[in-house]
Structure formats: structure tokens, C-alpha cells
Amino acid sequence: MTATLEPEASIDADVATPEFEAAREQQKRRQGLFMALPAYLYLFVFFVIPLVIVIVYSFATRTRFGTELSGWNIDSYRRLGDPLVRDILLRSTTLAVITTLICLLLAYPFAYYMSTRSEKTRNLMLVFVMIPFWTNFLVRNYAWRVILGSDGPYSRLSEAIGFGEGRLLFTNVAVILGLVYGFLPFMILPLYAAIERIDGRLLEASRDLYASGFQSFRHVLLPLSMPGVVAGSILVFVPSLGAYVTPAILGGAKTTLLGSYIVTQFLSARDWPFGAALSFVLMAVMLTSTIVYFRKGGRTL
């Protein structure tokens, strides 16, 4: 497709001149722009415009009757320092970090194992990794509620073993469990993609050069799979940080997390400027992570 859009015909090309070259360069840069237009349009309408609205609102004033788009101020951002808000931010971050680490620890060995299987087994395993996506996210979270619930398999099992009636539901542990379960595939896939492309002979070479299995991992496999580690961590950390559904279904009422806090600002507290400020902070984290990812040589996806 790209080759057919060459500009030769439109330019008198008997003699190569700097103008000719510049024109060609420009044509090259514009190549395919037309076909990308719908996507650009989509991104503009549904991403850029809402983002701008959020930013604008975060500087607005809250009144008794709603939000007033005047009297611009940064009060909403000041409130991020409130002890209550700080606690929520801290708690959400901690939960997201723990979720990311657990996912990393579970996914890495699995991704490595998968990459060492035969092509057929690998594809089968990939399908298994993606099977959860065939069911609605909400339904899957409710399934965990049943599993962890007071008369569910978990409490029966813990009773049978003799630990008494274990209570997990509506705790942070349940939330982490749900998040790990929900986002694990987002860790496995980029890790697998990164590990799978590493030349296996490099690991053999390291073993031949006196590296133990662990040294081989530490000095060869891990550094070479770093793009996958970074990509997977971002893909798990960012949605965990702003998670709403899982904490709402599996979490306790006392432990508010960032996602539900934002929802509260918009729906019940009617404090749109503050909700917008919180959302913008969350988005800033995402953007920063994405930039870090592309800087770290993220060409895995």
C-alpha cells in the first residue's frame, strides 16, 4: 500500500534537486494520513475534548447549585493534601503496588515457562490466559464474591481445615485478590512477548560462561525482558490505581479507594471540580507511566 503512494508522477523528476528531495520528504510524512484520519478524529472527540473538559472543571468553583465556570482557582488541587484524601491516595497506591508485584511474581515464571513450550502448547496456553475475557468483568467479580462469601467454598474449606470461619470478603485482601485475578493477563501477555523474543542461545551462552541458573536469570533474562516487565507493570498498576468495580464489589465500606472516591465526588458529593482534579491526577500518573514505558524501549506491544 505504501509503495503505491510514491510521488514521482507529480513532480518533474528529471534532475534531483534539494526541492525535489524536500517535496518527497513531505509527501512521505503525509503518506497514509488520509487513512488514519478517522482514528485521529475519534481520539480527538472522545479523548482530547473530555480531557480538556476535565482540566477546565478542575479549576472551576463549586457552588450550592452546581459548578460555576468562573472564579478560577486551584483549591481542588490544594485539597489533595488533606489527611483524608492523602490516606485514600496512599492506600490506593499501596494496593496497586502490591497488586502489581504479585502479578509480576506470578506472571514471570509462567510467561517464561510458556515461552519454552512448543508452538502448539504455547498457543493453547495463550488461549487459556485469555479465557477469563470471555466473561463480563462484573460477572467475574461477583463470582469472587460467591467464592469468598460467608457460605462459599472459601469459608467452608477454611472451616474444614480447622482455621475457623475465615473472613476475606470486604477486606483489602479480597480486593487485591480480585485485582490480581482481573489484571494478571495484562502482565502475562507483554512479559511473554518480551521473553519469547529473547534468543535462547544467550541463556545457553551464559550457562556455558559459568553462570548458575539464577545468575543467568539475573544478568541475561531479566535485563533483556525489561521492556515486558515495564509494560506489564504499567498495564496492571494504572488500572489498579483507579479501579472502581472490584473494590466496590469485594472491598469493605470503610476502606475507600481512589476510584470510588472520585465517583462519590461526581455523583453524591456533587463536587465536580474536586472530582475532576482527582481524575486529572490519576490521568497524569497514567501519562507519566506511558512516557516512562516508551522511554524504556517499550516496543513490545
Add this chain to the structure above:
Amino acid sequence: MTAAVDIKGVTKRFDDVYAVDDIDLSIADGEFFAMLGPSGCGKTTTLRMIAGLEFPTMGSLKIFGEEVGTLPPNKRPVNTVFQNYALFPHMSVLDNVSFGLRMNKVDKTTAAKKAHELIELVQLSGMEKRRPSQLSGGQQQRVALARALVNEPKVLLLDEPLGALDLKLRQEMQGELKSLQRELGVSFVFVTHDQEEALTMADRIAVMHNGKLLQVGTPEDIYERPANRFVADFIGQTNLLDAVVEDDDMIILENGTRLMAPNPLPPGTKVAMSLRPEAVDIGPRGTVPAEHQKTSLEGVVESMTYLGHALDYTVKIGWIDLEVRADAVHAEQRFQPGDEVAVWWDRTSDWVVAD
């Protein structure tokens, strides 16, 4: 003296493929040993078993007298120069070369010092900080060599180390590798599918085919006294004439011609006579010297190729084409296609192999 590598009855099976099939091999300390054979014959697998990257299905494998059959690679006193080098792309040249020492917990300054020495030895001084991707193929090859040799292995394994280089560089590296090996006195086990490379570099050559070891010997043994038809055909260019043994002095060709060819085989054995093109003389009919009467054939020149230093003739001997190489400088007479000629050879330059 204990052999550097001692292989007894080693077999390696992958599912139902016998990659290496019951081979016996002994490689001496300080020897330049080549493993030669067509692609897929099991050379790499043999090398990998010595390195510990593959474990034998059966058999005994000793390195300097120590049984290493299932010892992991990091516990063996051998190092490998991998096919396509397998340099660590995320490390500098220096870090690549010092890798083995660092893994062996050699202290940092000593490791760096030794690495620098080796980098100098392979003439890459000044490139320590570069990444492998910033080096040419020949330079990468040298890094791979330095990375293996820095550990002072008792045996160095090289898997087609020159295969990826262009001809000129390859010839240069052949000389360098050979002199490096002499200088260090370390056994080199060198895998190649290039028979010329094996002949020029090795002290001894093992010829493999379909996982089996066909012959082990000096380059002269292999070239002049091939053990069988495959070796004769694989090493250099040769004419193979099918025949049957008459007695210990004579063989009979397919068309009934009797030729003198001393051999130890029982009468009636089906054999092939290997005749190197450069060992055959060509002349007009009726000029065959008396002593060559029983080692001569008559034919018609079919084609002639001028090579500058030599003339290659294809001579049609009734049922078979014979390749003959004549020295261009000393040839008394040149022949054209259609000329009726006789060809003859020395009694000692033919070689009979069992089919």
C-alpha cells in the same frame, strides 16, 4: 596421557531422530580437532554434549578423565564460541568478555584486567565500550573468541565460527585461529561443514554423516585414504568408479575393463574406486607410458574449462564421465572437445572403498 575429551558409545536421540548415533572419539590435549560433515549430521549436537548444553541419551563422556555426562555447563572446564556468536546485546564488549570471570566470582579489578588482555589479544583495543550491534561480523567473532578464552578453558569448542564471514575474512581468521591455538596450546574442537577449512586447519578430522562417525584421521588420511564412498565423495572432488574386486591386485569395472588396484578386500566385493582429478594424466591415444598400461582408460574429451592455472577436462569413458585436472603450465598439449585421448594414473593414487 589422558585425553582432553573422551567419548565412548555416546548416542543422542531427539524423539525418534538419532542426532548422534553411538560414536567413539578421543581428542588429545592441545589438538586442533575438526568435526566435519554436511548440515544435520550431528556435529553441533556432539559439541553441545561436550559443553553440557545437551545430555547424552547413552554413553560415557569424559573431560580430562572426569566423567561429565550430566554435569551442567557451568561446572565444566570448557567454553564455547557459538554459531552466530550469541553475544549479550545489552552489554558492552568489555562486559561480554569479562562475563565468565564475573560469574566465577573473580574480583572486579582482576576480571577487568584479564578482559582487557584478551581484548588486546584479539585486536579489539579501543572498542571496549561498544555494544555488539556496533561491531562488524568479524569483530563480533573476535569478541566471542575473547569471551570464551578469557576463562582459560581446557577445551575450546567452536561451532562453525567462521561460517558467517565472507571469504577473505574467513581465510584471514583461519590463519589467526590456527596460530592462536598453537600459541595457547589448548585443545580446539572445531565444527565445520567446509571440508577445505577442516583440511587446512585441523591436526585431525572426524567425518560425520547421519549421526555416525565415518572416519577419524589426519587430513592426509581423510583425503588420500578415505574409509568409504561417502568420505571420498564429501572430501574434495573425486571420480568414483563402480567396480567389483577380482583379487587383491585387480578390480573389474562395470564394462569389464580390468584395472590394477591393490586392495585388501575379498573377491566379488562391490567397491568404488576413488580417483582424484588432479592425480590423472591425459595424453593422446597410444602414448600411455608402459608402467601405466594397467591403470589407464581411453575416452573422448567432452569439454574443457580453462581455470588459468589449470585445465579441467571432462572425458567420456564409454559409460561414465571422468573429471581430469591438468596443470596449465606443464601440459605438453591441450585438447579440444572431440579429441580422442587416453588417461592414466599412478598405482598409488587410486583408492578403493567398499560400497
